[in-house]
Amino acid sequence: MLSTMQDVPLQIRRIMEHGLNRHSTATVDTAEPGGLRTSTFAEIGAGAARLAHALKELGTGDGDRVATFMWNNAEHLEVYLAAPSMGAVLHPLNIRLPGDQVVFIANHAEDTVVVVDNSLLPLFAPLLPRMETVRHVIVNGPGELDAPEGVTVHDYATLLEGRPATYDWPDLDERQAAAMCYTSGTTGDPKGVVYSHRSIYLHTLSLVAPDVFDLSFRDKVLAIVPQFHVLSWGLPYAAFLTGCSLSMPDRFLTPEPLAGFVKASRPNKGAGVPTVWQGLLGYVKATPDADISSLTSAVIGGSACPPVLMDAYDEMGITLLHAWGMTEMSPLGSLARPPRGADADAVRAHRLTQGRFIASVESRLIGPDGSVLPNDGASVGELEVRGPWITASYYRADDPEKFHDGWLRTGDVGHISPDGYLTLTDRAKDVIKSGGEWISSVELENHLMAHPAVAEAAVVGVPDEKWGERPLAAVVLRPGMTADYAELRDFLGGEIARWQLPERWTTVPEIPKTSVGKFDKKVIRNQAAQGLLDIKKI
Template sequence: MPSPQVIPSTMQAVPLLVRRLLENGMTLHSGSEVVTATGGGTRSADYATVGRNAAALAHALAGLGVRPGDRVATFMWNNQEHLEAYLAVPAMGAVIHPLNIRLFPEQLTYIADHAEDTVVIVDGSLLPVFAALLPGMRTVRHVIVNGEADSPLLPDGGRVTVHDYGRLLADRPGTYDWPDLDENQAAAMCYTSGTTGNPKGVVYSHRSLYLHSLGISLPDLMNISAADRLLAIVPQFHAQAWGLPYAAFLTGASLAMPDRFLAPAPLARFIAASRPNKGAGVPTVWQGLADHVRQHPETDISSLREAVVGGSSCPPSLMRAYEDELGIRLLHAWGMTEVSPLGALARAPEGADGEGAWRYRLSQGRFPAPVEARLMGQDGAVLPWDGRSVGELEVRGPWITGSYHLDDDPEKFHDGWLRTGDVGTISADGFLTLTDRVKDVIKSGGEWISSVELENHLMAHPAVAEACVVAVPDDKWGERPLATVVLRDGSGVTHDELRRFLAGKVAAWQVPERWALLGAVPKTSVGKFDKKTLRKQYADGELAVDVIS
């Protein structure tokens, strides 16, 4: 019997492009707006204006010689002009490249050269920092300064031309003949934070950005619609603000951009002024905001109803405090630069309530359909989704990178899957619970101790503001946990009291013997606990460690 004939689809082959997000936002949702924090209040622009400015920026960049495929970098806070660049650069066929302003200078110059950035758009408030970097950025030819500059920037021996953002866009047309592009063409790029070795570049396609925008807007993920106003605390230079700018133009949700005003007090004032109902940021930001509201109960952040928290594990005590004290639901999420970045989000299934709902919410979340996941055991076998088997998480999907820019790293990829470096379990219904990073898990006497679990229990103590646990060498057991804690102002608790607090919450053999009191836990450029630095400080004898037998 002859095999059945495969018939072609009758669907139109319309490419998924950033320009379509731009056009959708500025036409169907022209009245939605981006609100940007200023030193004295806020400023606003509707999406129709943002779209016209994006067109003017595209004309300006083309006039500077930017061509399809060229990299246009940004050195900016979250604000209206950064949003305009996010839209204009990929829509015209070039590649938007947000530079992480919090990286070390040598990392930033390496990244700019590795990406071959030709133009950099810089916020005026960041000009003093950027001026010191510019001589090492060998491929940059044009610098565009947004807003008033805190100090002058001199051209580098005639190699670099400096422009003012406002004057450069003045009198440019408010429309642009956006090209039809291959949806698999590069649209944006971000570099990993580079805690070990050089940062690695991830290049996103138009297709991946469009699909990611659709995905994160779904009800079981961020549940974004035109009725929302999104507080984008997570920086645009950190995994593209978790996709919020593009999702906003896809759905018509308005945006609230805090610019450089990220300390708890100005952030609280901005929330009160801009009235967002949803937000996204790392745990340290939400912790600082909660502490501020406790100290200043007149603070009005009542518009905020839910917020996504990611970048590192959020202490359960903080999630419960937001819900019980502030009426704000914190939603755990998991992701990484290589995953565009959202890979899972923790909403409890319909019908789950009470502690049953918390069991889901305290996980890192459920995978959406486009994200395939598997757990790999130490012996290379694929482990079951049973909520008990612990292995390294590997993922693949249409918005997950399959390689790095100009950097062959076969150890990071396995049979077409991305090795995340995260260790954990997956339940039968697809909820991920992370217990550690591969590089951070504590291997004590042949058994694993979860540093994250110890940290979460310690941060539930009312006297503890932050806790970070790392593995340190031990002659008898190979490795043992070192617990470092930051106490709340005016609080006092002994290490022995904290040991007793852990009793019954973890196995007795997992309780740390080594303790250190810190003024602050060192953090990476994206706000995660910098465990590499802590381990080095311990090895170099820089920590005052109390050993309790």
């Protein structure tokens, strides 16, 4: 027996049209030198329609990849709406990847059009001659670009000028490709994940729920997480679905201009990686007239939030909420809101987890022998997930080791409580295997960063003749502060079992980071192996 329900396809155009029809006066603030520029959803929608007309005239058809090389701004949002709604495929390029990887990704995806912010032209120009399938480059803002033969350069504003402010958006198959993003390629070549209209629509519905990001037309969100990083965690589409206004910081992500932008735009919620929040905190603490008091909460993801950072924002009345996900998951998998009625200790304990799995994300833990482990809060295994916005394969790339009986192997190791809260103890590639036992590098790092003299810390496994592998702690000290290794080891001794304490220590000027702000531990491992670090053993 079939239902009597109407079969209306789930499409990004319907998210956009809802935002335009019901929330046309909601706003998008874009940071600019010395201030901000405000656009309404109605103006963004008109710009998206004009862009769709322009792209169609340039020959963009169904399935053609429209890439972006841009910051978070109003024009980038227009591409987010126009490209998939007209039947093309949105493809944000990660501007922080090495140039060779950007070229590989553009060629692998077969991008035909690239929209580029003028401030990024010096970074983009050397890459363009090696982009084999690109035929048009659209530059947002004044700027000159020497293009190779066969590539036409357009000015964004001029290209859109005089075109209709409406577009006859087509009805598309909801399983049709809408957007694609690539993994950061920390091991091997980056791999492409292709999202459908259906998967983005369902992910957006879950994202805005009260137990998740809790977004409505009463909110304004500071979108620090880049639009080139897993579709800015879905915030652009969540905004149009709910009428939530957006604060887009463009290229102004260092602490001083970011604090000024928050003061001017007055968002009440935010989303971004820990490193940006850490930098903003330091600036606010040191600057009496800095004002980020409009913020009440922020979702933090990409890597684990140090408890000391969470505590510091609590003191300012801003609640940091842990979230976890992956490019392969669109990206959201879990978010850490404490259960109702929990006491203070339980609230803190739940907030320090990666959160409770959200509806439609199924999870299981797999032990070393391949068995499924119980969700008892103690059994530790590799996490596998499945659901309607989780990829089943990579684009034009085989990786059978990543997929297991219809489940995605996340590469994360941890445990799950009976009520569905996930605690990650490490990445499978980062867990330290010492004498047949596992040591969590993340746990060591979080406790180290609670020391008042430590700004950042990364812990990696290094070879050891007796135990196979032992932890090496690399620390970054705060300016003007000192701490010897014995003091730091004793500090850890109050929280960590003695056999897990590092014997090897080094001080570095900064922790290497990936293009999305995560600690790049393979760099530290390689430096240690090559004898490039001043390692002391205590």
